[in-house]
Amino acid sequence: MNAVTFETLRHRLVCVLLACLPLAAAQAQQSKPEPRKVLRYAIRVAETGFDPAQVSDLYSRIVTSGMFETPLQFAYLARPTQLRPGTTAAMPEISADFKTLTFRLKPGILFVDDEAFGGKKRELIAADYIYTIKRHFDPRWKSPNLYQLEPVGILGLNELRAEALKTKKPFDYDHPIEGLKALDRYTFQVRTRIGNPRFVYQFADPLMGAVAREVVEHYGDKIMQHPVGTGPWRLAEWRRSSRMVFEKNPNYREVFYDEQPPADDARLQAQAAKLKGRRIPLVDRVEISVIEQNQPRWLSFLGGEADFVDEVPPDFASVAMPHNQLAPNLAKQGVQMIRYARADSWMSYFAMEHPVVGGYTPDKVALRRAISLGVDLDREITLVRRGQGVPGQGVIGPNTFGYEPGFKSEMSEFNRAKARALLDMHGYVDKNGDGWRDLPDGSPLELEYATQSDSQSRALIEQWQKNMDALNIRIKFTIAQWPENNKASRAGKLMMWGFGWSASTPDGDDFLGLGYGPNAAQSNHARFNLKAFNEIYQRQQQLPDGPERQAAMREAQRLLVAYMPYKVHVHRIFTDMAQPWLVGYNRNLFRRDFWQFVDIDTELLAKKTGKGS
Template structure:
């Protein structure tokens, strides 16, 4: 047919066929794969590892929360906070006395693939959860959170531990009254005493993250570096204290973005409108670098190497958020900002069995109280922290029911005159004329504070040293690495050490475990022991939230003010910044998992 056309028509038809054929060929070719979505940011402090039973530090816990899952979780956008089912099918059945908690796990939830499973998919069962909780009681794991679980009073677990402490191997196969798999998917937990807030434990992947026995036994001495969970991400590679790379877990079940933002929360409502129904996680890979110095961490964000700046370093507050507003140059780039009071506290402790600062005699108590009174925490807030904190008046953290900004104790008081008077009264005077106060027996009074050498810590330490210099007390700063300091602190080898604690639940009394006598060697770094304090600690555990429990918690704080085993410093204000190509972020007061809820537009990200 084509050959019978005249030459002009034939040429036109041939051109048309070539165009159509090219279009058909282009259409037939498979579309290019979408760019891998990579989310990048930095930790300011190194992680310690990835085993729920063996970690207690915040930055390891953040990683764990994205690998392992607990039966319950916090709604990402709901304020006030709300707990909802995660691995569990529904909210737990709870006895009227808060002692029996029963829940059923979802069918078909799978662990990430691992050689320990012999090439077969591995479903999560109730026995996995039972096994995971028992690991906190196995002495071999030396869990820093053992005391926390023991105080929950799960019937029978302490007896298993005591038997193992005599030299026998911890018996994971013995069923105990308080922790049972009633069938393949149903878990029942029975507690010795009422625990009205036990749901918080069930919603914390640091405590309740489910592990598989086959994995733990196969990698027995490497569980801190070989996490296998059910969560949205898996650890792909790890350079200790340098970089962690996490990738999407292909076995992660089909989960879509759902939340219940408050009707009057415009920001949460906007995020929900944008994200509702999207399958989680939305990013394919998360790269976390450890950059302890504030300046290179800040520069990495400014240079578009990172998508997110979790908590703006205090050193750059003036240039980034003058008067708590985003600087014009950053706003012009489309950078976003959000500020919120953190559920946290910074503090330092005095080791109570140290010959210089420890002890319960009047002169030892007077020394610690004098040191506390000499510290101008308001100056710390004003200068090195650039206003990004509030002075802590007690050990009750913001965003918890018992927090009362009007509650004041001597824990937050600065009074240089009283400090000098106490030191003079109890014999801490300069006996050899060198300009520094001595101990009552004439030996040198020297305080040793273990700290970090990075810029933000140097600024904080300079204020502390200046304050103590002004009352004649000599302070020596010993520099080191945070993970090593943590180990030394638990072993009772440091005289004084400062750290921060971030709350993982709205439990106002949770922090008080750091002063509880039975937690010495674990959370109780100061090794403080006081019978009345321990009695009140036990009392508040069984009480529901309300004014009566608030009063008990305040009494506990007054005991701490009297003995001063710890000196609280500040509650921080968090300023988070993120690039215009990152969406969906909203800081949660307690939950640490957020990677699955954010998205990155790689077409706009310069680092793609």
């Protein structure tokens, strides 16, 4: 009896276990964690740091805007450009004369946890934005973005800065000023002397990324290394000029994907529909490498080590997109191509305070104009840029108010005969018989052009060498990393340098500011300072968009062409390419942060590469 009972029980137990196997397998499948989603890509210029008050270069602004939030933001996929609330509960109240702006924040927004907060959660409040704005006026931080805030005259703030400069005492953040007030815990008001209809754009710019006073005071001069914001990302790892890793901010509030792409873009319509309603950020981690050379950056994308390539290097344009069409082999792989004209101008500048190329007298103007006439832009665009650009007629770039596609000027003219005649007329001739032109006083004429070591920079200086050799002008080149050249340029230590300038708002004022005298050491790398230009610049700032403002901006551009502090080479055309498993990627010209809006299709990634994310 006992034996029979034992066998029966054993049989029943086996049956139960077998019956449970499918359920156990299903439960195991359900409990299996989702693969981590990692966005990987490379940038070609090293970051300078992570403090919104101190950075101005494009790549540093991209990474800071992922960590620091602004009151307003540009909608990621909307076309035309659309401004919307960021940390604010609604769009600001703006007075009829554009001189008073009132912002109300959403309660409950938290900073990333940091030791500066003493173990407590720290909420974003109105006072944080007042402090953030004041930091740009504090001489200690040498903000390169001050030029975007100073002209409107925030009541009392320019005077507070002037006092700090005069007395050499620390900037008084606690001094009450009329133009910046916290009306309550979540409401702040900005009042200005000048009513600028477009000043509101600045509140969507990364320079307005909110910082907490405790953090700045805790880290002091090392604040560039310690970003603490309220955005969706926090800095997890950093090897300067080499690698940056960002992970989700665990304190980030609930925000859900609700982007509205253009109706005529079927790709984005389908991807946005797939992502709608999901909590952002959509990926878990962002890994950014700094790869200055074009070939390894392009090969990392082809090898599937990068999820997209930010700006296909011109060296590979004919292979990646012959005749500006996606190459068949890449199309077969499902690669996505995003082609666009950036709100961008690439230029070389002449330091207006330099004894050789600077100055406003006819002979100095003639020298700069002759050099400009000697630059063969067609050859540069064809050989170096592989057709990915159009000749620049003025400093204002496309996709901004003030840009006129039909505007033509001497800026793009290539005429060596005219250049030689100008040089001869003003005494830049060979005075000692060595074959090279000299200055009118007989001393050697030699240009010094700062550049970088990447392949495109090398190709560009090769063109400079040939162009100047044809005019019998000596030119030498100094090579440094981009951040070092940028720092030296702002300090007024370079004679000439070439760089690209991208607008942060859909307005040409961002470009005209390059020539505004008070912007020297900020956006005005050339340190150009002409009374007539300054007056036009100030006037156009106060005008509403329309024919009168357009005419003023055109007049300002013509002055820049006439005095030639900047030789605008091209307005570049860029192409990004994304892997088939990257979902939701598109280029927004005025919104720097995009990481939270893209997703990784891990199944497709595994299928294409044999690897999970």
